Amino acid sequence: MLVCVFEGKEQWVVKEVDPPDLGEDEVLIQVKAAGICGTDIHILRAEYFQDFPIIAGHEFSGQVVEVGRKVSQFKVGDRVTADPNIFCDRCYFCKINKNNHCLNAQAVGVTRSGAFAELVAVPEKCIFPIPENLTFAEAALAEPLACVVYGAKRSGIQPGEKVLIFGAGPIGLLLLALYKVYGASQIVVVDVSEKKLAKAKEWGADLVVLADGTEDKLIREISPLGFELVVDATGIPRVQENELQFIQPDGTYLLFGVAPVGSQMTIDPYFIFRNDVRILGSYAVKKTMQYAINLLTQGKIPVKELVSASYPLPQFGQALQEVLHNPDRLKIQIHFA
Ligand SMILES: [Zn+2]
Numbered sequence: 001m002l003v004c005v006f007e008g009k010e011q012w013v014v015k016e017v018d019p020p021d022l023g024e025d026e027v028l029i030q031v032k033a034a035g036i037c038g039t040d041i042h043i044l045r046a047e048y049f050q051d052f053p054i055i056a057g058h059e060f061s062g063q064v065v066e067v068g069r070k071v072s073q074f075k076v077g078d079r080v081t082a083d084p085n086i087f088c089d090r091c092y093f094c095k096i097n098k099n100n101h102c103l104n105a106q107a108v109g110v111t112r113s114g115a116f117a118e119l120v121a122v123p124e125k126c127i128f129p130i131p132e133n134l135t136f137a138e139a140a141l142a143e144p145l146a147c148v149v150y151g152a153k154r155s156g157i158q159p160g161e162k163v164l165i166f167g168a169g170p171i172g173l174l175l176l177a178l179y180k181v182y183g184a185s186q187i188v189v190v191d192v193s194e195k196k197l198a199k200a201k202e203w204g205a206d207l208v209v210l211a212d213g214t215e216d217k218l219i220r221e222i223s224p225l226g227f228e229l230v231v232d233a234t235g236i237p238r239v240q241e242n243e244l245q246f247i248q249p250d251g252t253y254l255l256f257g258v259a260p261v262g263s264q265m266t267i268d269p270y271f272i273f274r275n276d277v278r279i280l281g282s283y284a285v286k287k288t289m290q291y292a293i294n295l296l297t298q299g300k301i302p303v304k305e306l307v308s309a310s311y312p313l314p315q316f317g318q319a320l321q322e323v324l325h326n327p328d329r330l331k332i333q334i335h336f337a
């Protein structure tokens with residue numbers, strides 16, 4: 001089968017390898033669509049907890065082509081997507097319902113072979129059926145949406161509160177869509193790309209702010225007393241440290257964007273103390289995949305608009321170039337015939 005292997009830091013190759021061995025509790029999926037995520041870029045740059053060589057790709061959908069002996073819920077031909085996070089269900093954190101902090105966690109496309117490949121083997125417990133009305137391209141966005149559902153559940157907001165989102169990429173837009181569902185009274189979105197901001201407007205942002213150096217002043221004018229919720233969807237530490245100032249007293253900061261492992265940001269501890277600030281992380285997915293699929297199935301979030309371009313696997317290099325160098329792009333996917 002044809003795969004893209006990340007062989008080491010900044011090194012990748014598209015090549016033929018043997019199909020994966022299928023465990024008795026695993027399902028073999030013929031991949032139809034796989035999104036390239038910021039995390040994949042961190043993996044390629046050795047800024048994550050990856051193991052090289054690795055076939056990356058953790059946002060995907062496809063069709064079942066084989067099932068292991070113990071698989072009971074799926075059959076050949078089923079259309080599916082997957083939660084790439086594999087939890088042991090036995091360790092301390094799994095037993096107290098903190099599965100996403102499983103001490104023995106594996107992840108498809110991070111610690112084991114992923115979906116930048118014609119075939120991917122995934123444990124049955126991680127697989128979810130997708131309805132006929134969802135395309136494979138849409139279903140491949142269920143995983144990022146599941147991450148966003150988890151983050152939104154953690155940060156909450158009450159109807160009428162104000163939200164400020166930094167970053168209008170696919171994650172920022174998904175957060176925007178969800179906080180609208182939560183009943184925010186005003187959502188302001190900040191980004192460096194005018195095209196992305198135009199999309200944020202289409203998706204219901206009340207105001208958008210171009211990050212051209214004048215944004216701090218503009219944000220202050222929009223809401224002089226700050227926002228109940230400030231969300232980072234940029235993953236850039238120097239942007240993140242500037243975001244805190246916009247949090248209202250007793251407000252919440254959701255750090256959603258993935259910064260490189262070991263990077264630093266500067267925080268004024270007195271500001272956190274004086275303003276009763278709550279700082280939250282949001283790691284991966286915790287039992288929110290089905291909710292993401294439910295939202296997609298009911299057409300609540302127009303995710304197909306998030307796909308800027310899709311390339312066949314042999315053109316992985318072009319796809320990567322676009323991810324790295326086109327500031328206006330949203331989700332770039334790899335597709336298979
Ligand atoms: Zn991802």
Ligand SMILES: [Zn+2]
Pocket residue numbers: 087088089090091092093094101102103104105
């Ligand atoms: Zn565990």
